[in-house]
Amino acid sequence: MVKDLVKRFGRFTAVDRVSFSLGRGEIFGFLGPNGAGKSTTIRMLCGIIPPTSGTGRVAGHDVYTESEQIRRTVGYMSQRFSLYEDLTPFENLRFYLGIYDVPRKQWDERIRRALETARLEDARNRLTRDLPPGWRQRLALGCSLLHRPEILFLDEPTSGVDPITRRQFWSFIEELAEEGVTVFVTTHYMDEAGHCDRVVMINEGRIVAMGRPEAIVREQFPDRPDADLNDVFIRLMAREEDPGVRP
Numbered sequence: 001m002v003k004d005l006v007k008r009f010g011r012f013t014a015v016d017r018v019s020f021s022l023g024r025g026e027i028f029g030f031l032g033p034n035g036a037g038k039s040t041t042i043r044m045l046c047g048i049i050p051p052t053s054g055t056g057r058v059a060g061h062d063v064y065t066e067s068e069q070i071r072r073t074v075g076y077m078s079q080r081f082s083l084y085e086d087l088t089p090f091e092n093l094r095f096y097l098g099i100y101d102v103p104r105k106q107w108d109e110r111i112r113r114a115l116e117t118a119r120l121e122d123a124r125n126r127l128t129r130d131l132p133p134g135w136r137q138r139l140a141l142g143c144s145l146l147h148r149p150e151i152l153f154l155d156e157p158t159s160g161v162d163p164i165t166r167r168q169f170w171s172f173i174e175e176l177a178e179e180g181v182t183v184f185v186t187t188h189y190m191d192e193a194g195h196c197d198r199v200v201m202i203n204e205g206r207i208v209a210m211g212r213p214e215a216i217v218r219e220q221f222p223d224r225p226d227a228d229l230n231d232v233f234i235r236l237m238a239r240e241e242d243p244g245v246r247p
Contacts, residue, residue, distance in 0.1 A: 001020075001021040001022070001056065001057055002018060002019060002020060002021075002045070002054065002055065002056035002057075002063075003019045003054060003055050003056070004017045004018075004019055004053070004054040004055070005017070005018045005019070005041070005044065005051050005053075005054035005055070005056055005063075006018075006051060006052045006053045006054050007037075007040050007041075007044060007049070007051055007052050008052045013205055014037050014040040014205055015037040015040050015041050015044070015051075015205045016037075016204070016205035016206045017054065017206070018037070018041060018054075018202070018205070018206075018207055019207070020200055020207070020210065022151070022182050022184065023182070023197075024180055024182055025177050025178070025179075025180045025181065025182060026177065026182055026183070026197045026198065027173060027174070027177050027183045027185065027195060027196045027197050028182070028183065028184050028185070028196060028197065028198055028199070028200070029185055029186075029187065029192075029193045029195075029196035029198070029199035029200070029213075030042075030184060030185065030186045030199070030200050030202065031186070031187065031188075031190075031193055031199055031200065031201045031202070031229075031233065032186075032201060032202040032203055032237075033203065033237055036202045036203050036204065036205065037202055037204070037205040038155070038186045038202060039155055039186070041202075042076070042153050042155055042184070042186070044056070044063060045058050045063065045070075045074075045153065045184070046058075046070060046071065046074055046076045046153055047061075047063065047066075047067030047068065047069075047070035047071045047074075048067075048071075048076075050063070050064060050067070051063060051064070058070045058073070058074060058151065059073040059074065059150045059151055061073065072100065072101070072147070073149060073150055073151070074149045074150065074151045074152070074153060075144035075145055075147070075149035075151070075152040075153065076144055076152075076153045076155075077140050077141055077143075077144045077152075077153070077154045077155065077157055078140075078155050082140065083128055083136065083139060083140055083143060084128065085127070085128045085129035086127065086128075086129065087127070087128055088124060088125050088126060088127060088128060089115065089118070089120050089123060089124050089125075089126070089128060089131075089139050089142075090111065090115070090124040090125060092128060092139065092143060093110070093111045093114050093115070093139075093142065093143060093146065094107065094111065096143045096146050097110060097111070097146055097147075100146055100147035101147075102146060102147055110146050114142035114143070114145065114146060115142070117138075117141075117142050117145070117172070118135075118138035118139050118141065118142040119138065120135060120138065120139060120142070123135065133160055133161055134161040134162060134165035137157060137158070137160075137161055137165065137169070138165075138169075140157075141154075141157065141169070141172070145176075149181070150181065150182065151181070151182045151183075151184060152176065152181055152182070152183050152184070153184045153185075154173070154183065154184070154185040154186070155186050156186050156187060156188065157169055157185065157187075158170075158187065158189065158192065159188070166189070166192070170192060170195050173185065173195070174195065177197075190228065190229040190230045190233055191229075193213060193229050194213050194228075194229065196213060197212065198210065198211060198212055198213075199211070199212075199213055199216065199229075201216075201232070201233065201236055201237075203236065203237050208236045208237075209232065209236055213229055216229070216232055217229060217231070217232055220232045220235055220236070
């Protein structure tokens with residue numbers, strides 16, 4: 001849960017009094033244009049950077065004083081590919097098991113499960129840089145799950161991958177949620193946002209809409225049964241840029 005969370009960089013306010021809460025096993029979508037504050041919010045919630053003001057607890061840990069506990073409790077797949085390309089998938093997994101301080105006696109089973117989940121058993125000894133983009137994304141997801149986090153943060157996990165891989169990603173995300181993992185995901189694809197239990201739309205650091213996807217569409221377009229989240233996104237982002245715009 002976060003309340004009135006703010007992050008400033010000098011005079012620039014990247015996140016402006018953001019408040020929301022997440023439920024166990026919920027898929028929570030965080031939507032907005034580039035520069036809206038999505039990644040900054042995730043980095044605060046993952047204990048990577050401290051907020052400027054406001055309050056927040058992630059998996060029961062305070063975002064100001066318990067950043068190390070948060071990092072051990074959550075999984076984080078960043079927008080930019082963050083694995084070591086000169087290592088193999090097996091070596092990347094082994095490295096992150098050490099980072100997450102997973103007991104060594106569990107390594108073999110965790111690596112086996114991660115490679116199976118990412119469908120990379122046959123590529124375990126290839127250099128990561130030689131893998132197709134979708135395979136590298138699957139490996140990054142597998143690494144983020146090694147320590148069995150309570151909350152999984154995914155920052156545009158399907159950016160740059162093909163439609164088949166996108167569909168596979170979302171099938172897996174839904175399986176994780178059914179197992180009780182809370183998934184916090186950012187995406188630019190409004191069809192993907194339809195898989196979320198709830199979504200937040202954010203622009204210029206401020207929340208402009210929050211709720212179930214279908215409820216937000218009905219609220220914004222009560223007289224248009226053909227409207228979808230794309231229409232909502234365009235309307236709300238234009239309204240924030242120019243209050244006089246009414247598409």
